[in-house]
Amino acid sequence: MTEHWFSYLPLSRWWLDVIDILLVAFLLYRVMLLLRGTRAVQMAAGLAVIIVVYFAAKALELYTLHWLLGTVLSSLFLLIIIVFQDDIRRVLTQMGQTPFLKTRVKTFQAMEEVAKAASTLAETKTGALMVLEREIGLGDYLESGVPVDGRVTRELLCTIFHPGTPLHDGAVIIRDGRLAGAGCVLPLTTNPDVSKRLGTRHRAAIGVTEHTDAVAVVVSEETGSISVAIAGKITRGIDSGTLRRILHNTFSLEEEERPWWKRRLI
């Protein structure tokens, strides 16, 4: 009988099975969190259709279709790697380089800079829309804009939103404390309860927070007022100190309330 090395560990086979299942469940959970709000969801739906048609073609003896879909499915692993090469590279780089604490520090620094930028932009009545990503990926919206990957600073944010510059239209997205992209297009809210007087910038801020758990900060070009949207609700006319408090509360509460196994690892 083959002796496995783990038979020397003080663990029974039953315990190893439990650990095995828990590890796989944890990995699947993390992958699902990463994929929420990205193209992967649509791709999974498309894949499900191909699989159903593949089996239907087999049952109905449509040999050519069955062979064709079989060929597509056999190169699936390769296809997934090609389609998601950017996301895979990002995740692997983050796993290697950004420990949990470092990400948190960067996120807190970014929040400070967002609050400072909001204050400056409000003084000059410069319209701005800044979105801070949380658990749900904003990959789809990032794709609609221009990748930046820069350190979040008041100066950079004010430059981006300066009227007339190529990236001033649309939203900036902040991911893990880095300015990931600018000029991003967000979904507008369709909530009939939202005031008709709110324009598209504010509607986009509400919209993105309805679809995801992100936090959106808006500076109105018309009035210079600062607003923050969370979970589809917008709080208007706040000062930068209140904005800073709301951001800090949202992100620190998130960490304190979240059980360790749900905390961001990457």
Ligand SMILES: Nc1ncnc2c1ncn2[C@@H]1O[C@H](COP(=O)(O)OP(=O)(O)OP(=O)(O)O)[C@@H](O)[C@H]1O
């Ligand atoms: N879907 C969208 N995603 C991201 N940004 C958007 C979107 N729609 C509009 N914007 C931004 O909002 C700007 C237009 O703002 P608009 O005046 O319609 O809204 P508002 O809420 O009244 O804002 P303000 O008070 O600043 O005038 C656009 O130039 C663009 O930068």
